[in-house]
Amino acid sequence: MQYENYSVYLFIIAGMLFSLIMGVAIIFFYIRFHKRLSAQQNKIMASELRHQKELLQAAVLSQEGERRRIGQDLHDDVGNILLNLRILFNRKQKNLYHENVEVSTTINTFIDNAIEQVRNISHRLSPATLEYFGFRDAMEEMLHKAHLTSGIRFRLKNMESEALKNITYDISLHIYRVFEELLTNTLKHANATEIEIEFFQNENSIQFTYHDNGKGFDLKSTKGGIGLHNINSRVSIAGGTSQIITSTGNGVKFFVSIPLTFAYNK
Amino acid sequence: MNRIKIAIVDDQQLFRNGLASLLSESTQLELLYEAESANQILDFFNQGSQLPDILLMDMKLPDMNGMELNKKLQKEYAQVKVLVLSMYDQERFIYRMIEEGACGYLIKNCSKEELINAIITTYKSGFYFNLSTMQAMRNASKFKNQSLHNVNNIPVTLTRREEEVLQLICKELTNAEIAERLYISLRTVDGHRNNLLAKTGCKNTAGLVIFAIRFAIYEIGL
Numbered sequence: 001m002q003y004e005n006y007s008v009y010l011f012i013i014a015g016m017l018f019s020l021i022m023g024v025a026i027i028f029f030y031i032r033f034h035k036r037l038s039a040q041q042n043k044i045m046a047s048e049l050r051h052q053k054e055l056l057q058a059a060v061l062s063q064e065g066e067r068r069r070i071g072q073d074l075h076d077d078v079g080n081i082l083l084n085l086r087i088l089f090n091r092k093q094k095n096l097y098h099e100n101v102e103v104s105t106t107i108n109t110f111i112d113n114a115i116e117q118v119r120n121i122s123h124r125l126s127p128a129t130l131e132y133f134g135f136r137d138a139m140e141e142m143l144h145k146a147h148l149t150s151g152i153r154f155r156l157k158n159m160e161s162e163a164l165k166n167i168t169y170d171i172s173l174h175i176y177r178v179f180e181e182l183l184t185n186t187l188k189h190a191n192a193t194e195i196e197i198e199f200f201q202n203e204n205s206i207q208f209t210y211h212d213n214g215k216g217f218d219l220k221s222t223k224g225g226i227g228l229h230n231i232n233s234r235v236s237i238a239g240g241t242s243q244i245i246t247s248t249g250n251g252v253k254f255f256v257s258i259p260l261t262f263a264y265n266k
Numbered sequence: 267m268n269r270i271k272i273a274i275v276d277d278q279q280l281f282r283n284g285l286a287s288l289l290s291e292s293t294q295l296e297l298l299y300e301a302e303s304a305n306q307i308l309d310f311f312n313q314g315s316q317l318p319d320i321l322l323m324d325m326k327l328p329d330m331n332g333m334e335l336n337k338k339l340q341k342e343y344a345q346v347k348v349l350v351l352s353m354y355d356q357e358r359f360i361y362r363m364i365e366e367g368a369c370g371y372l373i374k375n376c377s378k379e380e381l382i383n384a385i386i387t388t389y390k391s392g393f394y395f396n397l398s399t400m401q402a403m404r405n406a407s408k409f410k411n412q413s414l415h416n417v418n419n420i421p422v423t424l425t426r427r428e429e430e431v432l433q434l435i436c437k438e439l440t441n442a443e444i445a446e447r448l449y450i451s452l453r454t455v456d457g458h459r460n461n462l463l464a465k466t467g468c469k470n471t472a473g474l475v476i477f478a479i480r481f482a483i484y485e486i487g488l
Binding site: 075076079080083084086087088090091112115119123128129131132133137140141144 | 278280281284288325326331332333353354355356357358359362374375377378405
């Protein structure tokens with residue numbers, strides 16, 4: 001009797017132990033399955049993200065390339081045709097009869113206007129100053145123009161740094177476009193009187209800050225949405241990170257950091 | 267007067283041809299050779315061809331840009347005076363090239379008369395600055411004063427005589443004319459000029475003029 005009882009207990013204990021093990025196993029497998037599933041999902045998401053970034057990069061790069069090509073073609077081909085036309089016309093001008101002199105002056109003015117327009121458009125498409133003289137000159141030119149049209153004052157700090165002279169053309173173009181966007185926003189919306197841009201470098205990255213003393217904006221509002229989007233894509237293509245700090249009434253502070261490996265193409 | 271020897275570097279053949287026939291109309295000028303790339307003109311120079319007095323240089327060249335070519339020339343062939351002849355009319359281009367030692371900057375749609383005048387003036391006085399060059403330099407130095415990091419104190423002190431000589435140099439006077447104007451000998455003017463170059467660290471006369479404008483020793487009348 002006692003013996004029977006004992007074996008019943010044994011059964012019960014064995015049963016409990018078995019179901020415990022089963023339970024643990026089920027939980028274990030469930031967790032593992034879940035982990036694997038979410039890892040897979042993460043992987044898919046990451047690859048989607050990477051893909052999107054690559055697409056974006058390709059889009060912006062091809063857009064830049066196209067702009068540059070069109071700008072150069074305009075400048076070199078159309079511009080030179082106009083120039084040659086002008087030179088030829090000037091040389092033949094002295095053979096014209098008196099009554100035609102007025103007409104020829106008008107034609108000259110038209111040719112000059114066309115040359116001027118071609119130059120302006122091509123410079124907007126591709127900043128030649130950046131290509132020929134580098135980032136600092138291009139920035140100074142951009143800000144100087146802004147100063148002449150709007151009277152806004154600016155400070156450039158540490159821009160004569162040697163480190164800045166060696167960044168790759170692509171990176172400097174991205175940063176240039178970012179500042180172009182920021183400057184456009186400042187001039188359009190901020191009502192600012194001063195802009196300060198500073199350059200820093202440490203052992204890992206190059207950094208820029210941009211600071212205007214305007215009225216700022218609410219980051220949650222959609223205002224300037226496309227501009228901010230453009231800035232973010234530029235920075236992400238340059239392999240960097242950026243942050244914008246602003247609120248209504250407090251100006252705009254922008255910070256961007258590019259790893260040295262990207263900045264110098266190591 | 268000897269004919270002024272000229273070389274051209276420009277990648278557009280049509281433009282070079284036009285320029286060549288334009289130069290040939292003047293009895294004062296002689297075209298030595300033309301090149302379509304920076305390396306071609308450097309080859310001419312390196313192989314011991316006769317050096318030109320004036321090089322008409324385009325900014326856009328297929329192998330290196332005008333800025334880089336000019337740097338090389340300043341280092342190795344400083345006696346060749348570079349006159350930029352470019353489509354780019356941005357003030358920054360003009361100012362930077364003059365700062366880098368070019369003796370003048372012309373936009374390609376300048377008149378034939380201005381081009382010839384620029385060549386002769388550069389040959390005679392060492393530089394040719396037209397209105398847009400002056401304006402570009404004035405705006406650039408204004409900009410430098412305006413952006414707050416740059417404090418423009420004159421880094422050296424010049425004697426009164428040196429300042430006088432510098433002002434006359436800015437007015438495109440030759441050494442002989444300066445000597446006559448100041449009642450001093452040609453040799454003394456030479457001495458002042460060399461002192462000015464040494465003190466300011468400028469490469470050539472064009473550099474001296476920029477220096478004078480930047481530090482308001484010479485006021486540009488516009």
